[in-house]
Amino acid sequence: MxxxxxxxxxxxxxxxxxxxxxxxxxxxxxxxxxxxxxxxxxxxxxxxxxxxxxxxxxxxxxxxxxxxxxxxxxxxxxxxxxxxxxxxxxxxxxxxxxxxxxxxxxxxxxxxxxxxxxxxxxxxxxxxxxxxxxxxxxxxxxxxxxxxxxxxxxxxxxxxxxxxxxxxxxxxxxxxxxxxxxxxxxxxxxxxxxxxxxxxxxxxxASYAGIYRTGEIPPLRDRHDVRLFNTYRSHCFPAHYPLTLPTRADDRGALVEAVKTQGAAGQTFWSTTRPGATRGEHFHLAKVERFAVLRGTAEISLRRIGDTEVVRFPASGDEPVVIDMPTMWAHNITNTGPDELITLFWTNELFDPERPDTWPEPVGGEHRVPAEVR
Incomplete structure (x- = not known):
């Protein structure tokens, strides 16, 4: 160093x-x-x-x-x-x-x-x-x-x-x-x-903006596509979130479109979280990551690296929404309900343990990087 x-x-x-x-x-x-x-x-x-x-x-x-x-x-x-x-x-x-x-x-x-x-x-x-x-x-x-x-x-x-x-x-x-x-x-x-x-x-x-307005992910064909999309998303946060998910229901139940991509690669996974427990506490430099609560209630918290202000979003499986994590913002999700929380996650790339692009950082913890002068 x-x-x-x-x-x-x-x-x-x-x-x-x-x-x-x-x-x-x-x-x-x-x-x-x-x-x-x-x-x-x-x-x-x-x-x-x-x-x-x-x-x-x-x-x-x-x-x-x-x-x-x-x-x-x-x-x-x-x-x-x-x-x-x-x-x-x-x-x-x-x-x-x-x-x-x-x-x-x-x-x-x-x-x-x-x-x-x-x-x-x-x-x-x-x-x-x-x-x-x-x-x-x-x-x-x-x-x-x-x-x-x-x-x-x-x-x-x-x-x-x-x-x-x-x-x-x-x-x-x-x-x-x-x-x-x-x-x-x-x-x-x-x-x-x-x-x-x-x-x-x-x-x-403009194409990214039009596609993303409905919560869909535009084509992300290479590293510059991803970084341009992340740059656009940084100007949308936090005012444009949460994104409401299209839901279709009938007497059998409901169908929710959690992730729609237009040619973007990706990986989808889900987790269970016990009442009061927290997941996350990290940030990404380039990865696009989406949170969608499927069942239970949660609070999704984010803090830009170097800032002290924490942005918080309530989320519930009863009213499905997604929050896409902006790059260079520490984030976590906490189960705020009495029952088990089920959360779906999507990222635009397959997880690579050699290059995970996941950097530990508590949302509410100590941090060292002063914010950009805006």
Whole structure:
């Protein structure tokens, strides 16, 4: 495990990085706030002896002059602290952009920032990142994917005035690359990119929204399909839940459609839970998981990693509903009734004990990862 110091820890990439570190059981990184960066002595003290400093802080949107000045200033402030450090870190990773040096204020500022950091003498890994997408991105700021997802979740429709192609990388893959963790879970440090046009992206996400509105699972053909769907779901939670299940009843009894998939793979299983007992207490980084109470009464509780607020849903076999667990939210289910609870679970992938994507985390317990600044 590396000792890490991080700027921009409260942003989109920073939050996902810290969730990944938490899942892996790594120590909480040293956080360099923007206030810290204004004092070279504070920076020098905090980064002394670190294995790696990750410079994620940046300015992505705003007046072009402010964007340009902000990105260069942040790099210069970090550089002053590194130069003042008597025991400098072993390495420095800059979360740069593929737009660096492209002639725009943002791109040229990113290129200048890399030059400033290179002059510190600390070995620099200048990582050129493409467009990042993922759960809980800020619409109209972090990613066009987040903007499209938020519009669709609020019953709007994305508008594409000028189509263009882009490379999209899931933010967890970028986080894995930043810390140098090998493939061994639902991440890939090689950062496989999805090449997609804006119109095709809007159409794909709109298709997900239309299918999922009824509780059906859209086609999930590859890892990017799963991650785009998870990103869309993150903008639906918790307002769109629980999802009511179609029920058909006659004098023989009732038939409930618990899971309908349009080409998605998966695994279905069920459990019994004694009164007062709790199942779960974990989170997933990529897996789609559905809970449906078949008999008895329960409370399904969820907490986003790093947050303190717990979202709770009552569920009963008498009025069938489903709750789909958002990724990066700890969750559990507790039998709140006097009788045995029967719950059906569905996941989009077969369980692999070598790569389970199930990370222990109590919903109401201690946690270490600060929430993303929203």
């Amino acid at each position: 590396l000792s890490l110091a991080v700027t921009g820890a409260g942003g989109f990439l920073g939050w996902h990085l810290r969730v990944l570190l938490h899942a892996l059981g790594w120590p909480e990184p040293i956080v360099l706030t923007r206030s810290d960066l204004t004092d070279p002595a504070v920076v020098a003290r905090k980064v002394a002896g670190a294995d790696r400093v990750l410079h994620l802080a940046g300015v992505n949107r705003g007046d072009p002059a402010d964007v340009a000045a902000g990105n260069v200033q942040l790099a210069a402030q970090l550089a002053k602290g590194l130069l003042a450090c008597p025991d400098p870190p072993s390495g420095l990773v800059f979360a740069n952009s593929v737009q660096a040096g492209n002639g725009t204020p943002y791109g040229d500022a990113k290129a200048t920032a890399a030059d400033v950091l290179a002059d510190t003498g600390v070995p620099l890994d200048n990582l050129l990142l493409p467009n990042l997408y993922g759960e809980h991105g800020r619409p109209w700021y972090n990613s066009v994917v987040a903007t499209f997802c938020r519009l669709l979740a609020e019953s709007g429709q994305p508008e594409v005035h000028a189509d263009r192609e882009m490379d999209l990388v899931h933010v967890t893959d970028a986080a894995a690359r930043l810390i140098g963790v090998a493939t061994g879970g639902p991440w890939d440090p090689e950062m496989p990119a999805l090449r997609v046009g804006l119109r095709d992206l809007a159409d794909q996400l």
